[in-house]
Amino acid sequence: PMTWNELENSCLGCKKCALHETRTNVVFGTGNANARLMFIGEAPGEKEDLSGIPFVGRAGQLLDKFLYAVDIDREDVYIANILKCRPPMNRDPLPEEEDACIGYLRSQVALVKPKIIVCLGRIAAKKLIDPDFRITRQHGQWFRRGDFWMMATFHPSALLRDVSKRPEAFDDLMSLRAKMKELGL
Ligand code: URA
Numbered sequence: 379p380m381t382w383n384e385l386e387n388s389c390l391g392c393k394k395c396a397l398h399e400t401r402t403n404v405v406f407g408t409g410n411a412n413a414r415l416m417f418i419g420e421a422p423g424e425k426e427d428l429s430g431i432p433f434v435g436r437a438g439q440l441l442d443k444f445l446y447a448v449d450i451d452r453e454d455v456y457i458a459n460i461l462k463c464r465p466p467m468n469r470d471p472l473p474e475e476e477d478a479c480i481g482y483l484r485s486q487v488a489l490v491k492p493k494i495i496v497c498l499g500r501i502a503a504k505k506l507i508d509p510d511f512r513i514t515r516q517h518g519q520w521f522r523r524g525d526f527w528m529m530a531t532f533h534p535s536a537l538l539r540d541v542s543k544r545p546e547a548f549d550d551l552m553s554l555r556a557k558m559k560e561l562g563l
Pocket of ligand 1: 419420422426431433438459
């Protein structure tokens with residue numbers, strides 16, 4: 379098993395896929411290494427590529443507001459993405475990019491050992507919960523996978539584009555709070 383430093387250093391130097399040619403920074407992940415709760419997004423956007431920190435752009439600011447609304451502190455959670463490098467023009471990740479990158483996330487999960495993993499959006503839900511995941515129908519549902527409870531909610535970027543989805547996303551986060559209480563977190 380790798381240490382955090384070994385993992386982060388190998389990720390920061392990664393050239394396993396073509397995205398290393400266009401990235402400004404690798405966006406490894408951030409937050410509490412002992413978090414009981416982990417959020418996993420899709421891939422860095424422009425602001426994340428420029429800063430090296432996940433969810434700092436407009437979507438991240440909306441995520442922070444949703445977390446605040448249900449009394450979850452960003453400092454208490456760990457946040458990472460399926461892809462550590464930004465796809466040009468924020469296009470969807472390619473299957474070969476996901477396959478090249480997913481080992482870093484699996485190692486992060488193995489080191490954090492969270493009790494709950496929340497997927498932000500369809501891309502993360504398909505990769506981590508079920509390849510046939512339907513976000514419109516299955517958001518807010520709980521899945522037991524190995525040692526973790528998992529659930530997916532709408533990606534904050536989707537909530538920026540479509541305000542009508544926000545009440546359902548809020549319900550998902552209330553369900554997250556209930557699950558945390560049930561698990562004594
Ligand atoms: N969208 C994501 O999926 N991840 C980020 O880090 C930022 C925007």
